[in-house]
Amino acid sequence: MSAHAHSHPSGTWQTWFDAYGRKLLLYARQWATSSAGAEDLVQEAFVRFWRSPHRADHEAHLQLFAMVRRAGLDHVRAASRRMAREQSAAADADTLTWFAPVPDERDAAVQAALQQLPFEQREVVVLKIWGELTFEQIARTLDIPANTAASRYRYALEALRRALTPTLS
Amino acid sequence: MIPSDPFEEELRGLRPAPPPPHLANAIARALEQPAARTKPAALALERTRRRARQASLWLGWGVAAGMTVAFLHSRAQAPRLPHDAGANPTAAATAPAAPSVTGRSGDFTAVSTTNTLVGALDEGVVFLEDGRPARKVRYEFVDTVNLRATGGSSATIDVSYPREEIRLVPVDAL
Numbered sequence: 001m002s003a004h005a006h007s008h009p010s011g012t013w014q015t016w017f018d019a020y021g022r023k024l025l026l027y028a029r030q031w032a033t034s035s036a037g038a039e040d041l042v043q044e045a046f047v048r049f050w051r052s053p054h055r056a057d058h059e060a061h062l063q064l065f066a067m068v069r070r071a072g073l074d075h076v077r078a079a080s081r082r083m084a085r086e087q088s089a090a091a092d093a094d095t096l097t098w099f100a101p102v103p104d105e106r107d108a109a110v111q112a113a114l115q116q117l118p119f120e121q122r123e124v125v126v127l128k129i130w131g132e133l134t135f136e137q138i139a140r141t142l143d144i145p146a147n148t149a150a151s152r153y154r155y156a157l158e159a160l161r162r163a164l165t166p167t168l169s
Numbered sequence: 170m171i172p173s174d175p176f177e178e179e180l181r182g183l184r185p186a187p188p189p190p191h192l193a194n195a196i197a198r199a200l201e202q203p204a205a206r207t208k209p210a211a212l213a214l215e216r217t218r219r220r221a222r223q224a225s226l227w228l229g230w231g232v233a234a235g236m237t238v239a240f241l242h243s244r245a246q247a248p249r250l251p252h253d254a255g256a257n258p259t260a261a262a263t264a265p266a267a268p269s270v271t272g273r274s275g276d277f278t279a280v281s282t283t284n285t286l287v288g289a290l291d292e293g294v295v296f297l298e299d300g301r302p303a304r305k306v307r308y309e310f311v312d313t314v315n316l317r318a319t320g321g322s323s324a325t326i327d328v329s330y331p332r333e334e335i336r337l338v339p340v341d342a343l
Contacts, residue, residue: 013200017193025192026185039192047199052300066296099183110183129180143295143305161176 013050020061023131024068026098030123031072041071065131066141113163121156128153277316277326284332285311295337303337310334 024042032038045067052063098114099107114122127133127141128149135153139146288309295305310332318324 013196014193017188017196021188021192022185025188039189039195042188043192043195043199046196049300050200051204063296063300063302067300070296070298097186099186107183110180129177130183130185140294140302141296143293145293157174157177160180165176 013046016050017046020064024064026130027065027123027126028068028072029098030119030126031069031076037075041068041075044071059137062133062137062141065127065133069141109164110160113160116163117156117159121152121159124149124152125156125160276318276320278319279314280317281315283313283315285313287311297337297339301339303339306336306338308334308336 021042024045025038028038028041028045029035032041045064048071049060049064049067097107098111114125117125123142124138127138128135131138133141135146135149138144138149142149286308290307292305292307294302297303311329312332313327313329316326316328
């Protein structure tokens with residue numbers, strides 16, 4: 001289907017949600033102060049996306065991530081809690097698992113290591129590895145240069161490697 | 170072909186937790202409801218804000234410039250012709266009037282405006298509130314307003330100030 005088409009993408013909204021829900025929720029958890037907050041961000045972004053008359057098939061998933069980010073920014077500004085995104089991971093550390101429903105030691109270690117990353121690096125890592133976006137797509141979603149996205153990813157991966165190598169090996 | 174990093178592959182092996190069932194139900198309920206009044210598109214809102222800032226900045230400079238020049242003029246008095254009871258009263262009536270000393274911005278009028286582009290920066294593609302992709306370009310201008318006194322004086326003043334304008338141009342496709 002052409003990127004210029006204004007008709008609905010193929011499949012129902014449930015199809016799209018099944019395809020991208022996990023990734024969107026993981027990304028939203030980088031912005032929210034609680035699991036309920038993350039779910040609200042995904043709901044707001046997804047409803048806005050599905051209702052948008054400018055929704056396109058081509059790279060529509062970038063719109064979804066961008067809308068989650070915009071919703072996260074709006075909520076952070078509204079709450080005047082600029083550091084909320086830095087604290088959200090810590091706030092959920094004891095109650096929320098980001099990965100498999102039944103986390104094992106490895107999942108918990110990865111989550112803990114991610115939570116220690118600066119937000120800007122964690123955001124890029126989540127989009128790159130679990131969002132499966134390219135650096136160019138990440139750059140467009142976050143409105144940053146592609147080189148910046150790549151640098152943040154490199155630093156993040158080095159930090160994760162240092163923290164996780166004993167656990168993963 | 171760039172070989173895959175085993176560490177990255179290990180991380181990719183972790184699967185994000187699925188959304189809880191109540192989230193899909195909440196989305197379904199929200200989609201069933203009529204859409205709320207949408208916010209103005211980011212493009213129109215951005216331009217409206219910029220124009221409001223430009224207008225208030227220009228007005229402020231105009232008032233300040235007018236008051237400054239009028240103050241300087243108030244120190245100089247135009248020569249008055251002597252009035253003689255026996256002289257032709259018409260001659261006295263045609264003597265040049267003193268320059269305006271009121272200091273009101275209305276004593277000056279803008280006769281020309283020059284907008285000089287001094288820089289432009291393409292900041293890449295962003296997404297508008299409605300999801301459309303748009304290219305964001307930041308322009309830097311120096312605006313110069315030439316003001317001229319209207320009360321018979323030939324005083325002029327040029328007021329220059331920097332102005333920044335961000336333009337969001339929707340793109341058809343990425």
